[in-house]
Amino acid sequence: MSSMKESPNKYPLPPLMTVGMLILCYLLDTFLPLGWEPEQVTNFMRSAGVLLIVVALALDVWAFLTFRKHQANMMPHKPATHLLTTGPFTHSRNPIYLANVLLVAGFGFALGSRWFLFGAVALFFLLSELVIKREEKHLEENFPQAWADYKNLVRRWI
Secondary structure (H helix, E strand, C coil): CCCCCCCCCCCCHHHHHHHHHHHHHHHHHHHCCCECCHHHCCHHHHHHHHHHHHHHHHHHHHHHHHHHHCCCCCCCCCCCCCCCCCHHHHCCCCHHHHHHHHHHHHHHHHHCEHHHHHHHHHHHHHHHHHHHHHHHHHHHHHCHHHHHHHHHHCCCCC
């Protein structure tokens, strides 16, 4: 059995969780609609959803570029090579996971589907409990003092 110091996860769980949640919400919305009535879905709601999707994608790209700039490993099933504290990581310890939740919520507003909003809430809790807590233990073992300092300065989500 590998230690938490070697790897926080056994496989790339977070991307699969996000894609899985999007697919699940789409299927639920298709076969068991739980949306608003068409007249209740306003242009503002759709625009807000599209804006959330754009913000989520921009946040993902910013985080990916930060990983690349520091030549840091970003695969959740491999050991961390660096503790990133710049770029979007100055505002959130988990900007990619934040972007994933925003993405799912954005689809909820853009498509007028409550399933995606419920999915965003579920994804938030799944990522917090099954992924982030493990990754935080991994970072604490690999970068004890730097992690403690960073954790005291930057919030988990926003």
